[in-house]
Amino acid sequence: MIKAGQIDKGTALLIKGQPFICVEREFVNPGKGSAFVRLKLKSPSTGQVLRETMKTQDNAEDITVEDRDCQYLYNDGEQFHFMMTETYEQIEVPMGSFPDYQFIMKEGETYRVTFWEHQPLDIQVPTKVVYEVAEAEEAVKGDTVTGATKNVTTETGLVVRVPIFIKQGEKILVNTETKEYLERVNK
Amino acid sequence: MRLMRSWFDRKGYLEVDTPILSTHLIPEPTIAHFATRFIGEFRPSRELYLVPSPEVFMKQIIADTHRSIYQFSHCFRNSEQIGNHHNPEFTMLEYYTVGADEEDSIAITEELLSKTALPGSPEHVLPPFAKMSVAEACMRYAKFDLEKNQAPADLRRIAQSLGLTLPHHPESWETTFNRIFLNFVEPNLPQEKPLVLYDYPKQIDCLARETSGRPYRRRWELYAGGVELANCYDEERDVQKVTEYYRREYAALVSSRAASDEVIPDVNYDFPKIFTDFPQCSGVALGFDRLLMLQGRHKTIGDLILFNVSAMMADGD
Numbered sequence: 397m398i399k400a401g402q403i404d405k406g407t408a409l410l411i412k413g414q415p416f417i418c419v420e421r422e423f424v425n426p427g428k429g430s431a432f433v434r435l436k437l438k439s440p441s442t443g444q445v446l447r448e449t450m451k452t453q454d455n456a457e458d459i460t461v462e463d464r465d466c467q468y469l470y471n472d473g474e475q476f477h478f479m480m481t482e483t484y485e486q487i488e489v490p491m492g493s494f495p496d497y498q499f500i501m502k503e504g505e506t507y508r509v510t511f512w513e514h515q516p517l518d519i520q521v522p523t524k525v526v527y528e529v530a531e532a533e534e535a536v537k538g539d540t541v542t543g544a545t546k547n548v549t550t551e552t553g554l555v556v557r558v559p560i561f562i563k564q565g566e567k568i569l570v571n572t573e574t575k576e577y578l579e580r581v582n583k
Numbered sequence: 584m585r586l587m588r589s590w591f592d593r594k595g596y597l598e599v600d601t602p603i604l605s606t607h608l609i610p611e612p613t614i615a616h617f618a619t620r621f622i623g624e625f626r627p628s629r630e631l632y633l634v635p636s637p638e639v640f641m642k643q644i645i646a647d648t649h650r651s652i653y654q655f656s657h658c659f660r661n662s663e664q665i666g667n668h669h670n671p672e673f674t675m676l677e678y679y680t681v682g683a684d685e686e687d688s689i690a691i692t693e694e695l696l697s698k699t700a701l702p703g704s705p706e707h708v709l710p711p712f713a714k715m716s717v718a719e720a721c722m723r724y725a726k727f728d729l730e731k732n733q734a735p736a737d738l739r740r741i742a743q744s745l746g747l748t749l750p751h752h753p754e755s756w757e758t759t760f761n762r763i764f765l766n767f768v769e770p771n772l773p774q775e776k777p778l779v780l781y782d783y784p785k786q787i788d789c790l791a792r793e794t795s796g797r798p799y800r801r802r803w804e805l806y807a808g809g810v811e812l813a814n815c816y817d818e819e820r821d822v823q824k825v826t827e828y829y830r831r832e833y834a835a836l837v838s839s840r841a842a843s844d845e846v847i848p849d850v851n852y853d854f855p856k857i858f859t860d861f862p863q864c865s866g867v868a869l870g871f872d873r874l875l876m877l878q879g880r881h882k883t884i885g886d887l888i889l890f891n892v893s894a895m896m897a898d899g900d
Contacts, residue, residue, distance in 0.1 A: 423666045426769070426811075428789045429761045430613045431662065449765040451758065454750060 400433050401452030408512060410457040414439055415512050416446060424449070440510075440517040443493050459512050463520075466509040468501045476519075481506060489516045499554035500525065500572045521572050526581050527551060532564040584655060584871070586699040587676065596651045596678060601640035603657055604631045607851040609639050609790070610833040615662030617671075618846040632848045633659035636868060637677055639854070642818075645679055645864060646857035653678035655871060661846065667883040668810055670891050674871040681864045685791075685801045685817040688865040689714075689779055692805065692813065696777075696874075704878040707774055707808040715772075716782040717764075717799075725767040729784065733798055735759065756786045770809075777807040790828060791816035805869075808877050813869035820863070825855035 403409065407418045420436035430451060437446040450456065466478035466487065475488040476497065489509075491498060500521055501507065510518035527550035545557050548568075556570055558577045567581040588598065606629075608616065617633040634640075637656040644652055658675045680691055693710035700709055718729040727741045735756045742749055742759050745767060749759070772778055781803035785793050791802035801817035819825055833850050840847050872884045885891050 421666075423669060424765060425613065425669075426761050426765060428611075428613060428783075428787050428814075430758065431615075432761065432765050434765070447766075447770075449762070451762070 397455045398458045399452060400435075400450035400454040400456050401431065403433065403435060403456060403458075408459045408461045408510075408517060409437065410459050411437070411446065411448075415441070415459060415515065415517055417510075417518060423452070440493055441490070441515070443495070461510050461512045461517060463508045463510050465506050467506045468503060470503055471498050476501070478507075478509065478516075487516060489519065494519055496554075496575070497521065499550075499552050500575075502552055523571060523573055524569055524578065525572050526567050526569050527554065527556075529558075529562060529564050529566050529568060532562060587695065588655075590695060590698055591653045591678065594651075596653045596680075597648070599641065599644055599652050599654050601634075601637045601644070601654065601656065603634055603659075605634055605639060606631060606849060607639070607854070608632050608634065608848040609854070610829060610836050610848075610850050611635070612832055612836040612839055614660055616846040616848050617659045617661045618848065630846075630849070632846070635660050636675060638866070638868075641677060641679060641866075642861075643854075643857055645681065646861050649681060649862045651679060651681045651864075666893075667885070668873060668876075670872070670884055670888050670893055672892060673884070673888070676869040676871045676874075677866065678869075679818070679864050679866040681862045683865040684863070685781070685803055685815050685865050688815045688867050689803070692815070692867055692869075701875070701878040703880075705808070705880060706776065708777060708812075708874070708877040710777065712777045712779045712805065713773060713775075714779045714781065717780055717784065718782060720768050720772065720780060721763070724771040725763050727763075730798060733786075738763070757784070757788075760784060760786065769806075772806055772809070774806075774809050777805055777812070779803045779805055788828065788832060789816070790819045790825065792819050807874075810873055810877065811870075812873055812877070813867055815865060815867040818861075818864050818866055820858045820861040822855050822858045825858055826852070829855060 403418050403421060405418055405421055409416050416437040416439050418435055419438050422434045424432050424434050432449050433452050434449045437448065465481045467481055469477040469479055471491055474491055476491055478487050478489065480487065497519060508520040509516050529548045530551045531549040533546045544560050546560050547555050548558050548562055549555050554575065556575060556577050558568060562568060562580060569578040569581050571578055614635045616635060618630045620628055621631050622628050636658050637654050641652060641654060654677050656675050656677060657672060659672050661671060680688060689712065693712055697710045721727055721729045725745060732738045732741055735753065738756055738759045739749060742763050745763060747762055747766060782799040783802050785798050785800050791800040793800055803815050804811055805813040829850060829852060837847055872887055875887050876884050881887060885894055
């Protein structure tokens with residue numbers, strides 16, 4: 397048990413038997429009231445978002461989680477398949493809990509996966525990742541109406557809006573949270 | 584700040600500058616305090632406190648002068664109040680208008696904020712203010728009748744029917760009210776214009792006068808952009824009532840902090856005597872950093888406060 401006031405971003409909690417991870421936290425003091433904490437919690441297994449405001453002195457059930465390195469193998473349309481690099485044990489993570497992750501994770505790459513007991517709770521993908529441009533539209537000369545950008549598709553299938561000078565086969569740095577192009581990467 | 588000063592000066596308010604260190608404070612169990620130590624070389628050392636608000640001194644000046652006064656003051660609130668809208672040290676604008684009540688203070692605050700707004704301030708921090716009573720907000724956003732649920736057990740049932748998880752032990756009406764308010768009411772308050780939320784339940788103990796015949800106190804809170812920006816009282820000036828408040832709240836403060844290492848400030852039981860000759864007046868306390876944050880379209884007060892202590896602590900200084 398911990399006090400609600402101790403909960404921080406990333407703290408894993410058990411709420412009504414279900415694991416949740418805190419993604420946002422803000423302290424509030426209502427006019428002349430005691431201290432409360434406003435939490436935004438996410439269930440990794442269902443993607444459900446819970447907003448809860450608790451007294452900082454309320455008890456909350458925290459759970460101990462563990463991060464392990466896992467190699468992403470492939471997805472079958474419903475599950476992501478990983479292999480734990482230490483034990484070679486294979487695990488599955490429902491794709492629905494991590495929308496868009498099939499477009500930002502690279503097959504063969506190793507990611508930190510957060511586990512609670514044997515249940516994977518979270519996959520940690522770096523915020524900035526370099527991708528290779530697999531397909532690029534030809535830029536139409538003189539086309540400035542669209543603000544001189546075009547769509548490209550990365551090797552993972554992610555569609556990113558980029559400046560028109562980006563060509564197929566080039567490498568680009570992308571923000572994986574916003575899916576926005578950051579810069580061209582020169583080797 | 585300069586614009587505000589000249590506005591107050593034109594309106595006949597006296598600017599005051601009261602100490603940040605005090606030997607005693609007003610007992611407020613919901614505010615965590617900072618204490619420091621006076622070291623006496625030849626006499627006993629003692630604890631001194633950083634003021635969480637200049638109220639304790641400003642009210643003494645009003646009692647002495649019967650004048651309207653204002654002050655920009657550095658204030659200190661301890662404990663976990665660090666976040667996008669909190670810094671342990673902040674600037675408070677406090678103004679007391681003699682002869683006014685809390686309704687007059689709405690018009691005064693509207694004029695102040697419209698005459699002194701930074702250019703480019705967004706609509707949600709510009710007057711005129713929208714107004715809503717707490718009871719109306721409860722009915723609208725949590726679907727319950729505030730006046731019909733004055734017993735702790737009744738309000739507890741409402742909280743449970745709304746799906747809130749409550750501790751097993753019974754808790755005060757006020758705590759349950761705040762749970763409902765923060766989970767269902769406050770996040771849904773309209774944000775297009777600043778909102779004056781008025782008629783607070785009398786169970787929330789403070790030095791605002793009670794509304795006669797109804798279970799409220801004469802106070803309001805001003806919300807802007809979802810942030811609590813100011814609060815206002817029709818100031819209690821009955822010596823007996825202030826003395827009772829002191830006894831009640833100091834007892835609550837001591838009992839809630841006895842087991843922890845939180846600061847228990849001294850209080851001065853002679854303080855309520857100043858109300859023997861005290862004019863009708865209404866005081867407003869406005870978070871000046873928050874106002875600038877909202878007017879300048881910043882997301883956090885950390886964007887405004889130079890050397891803010893939250894950032895310094897995060898850097899490990």
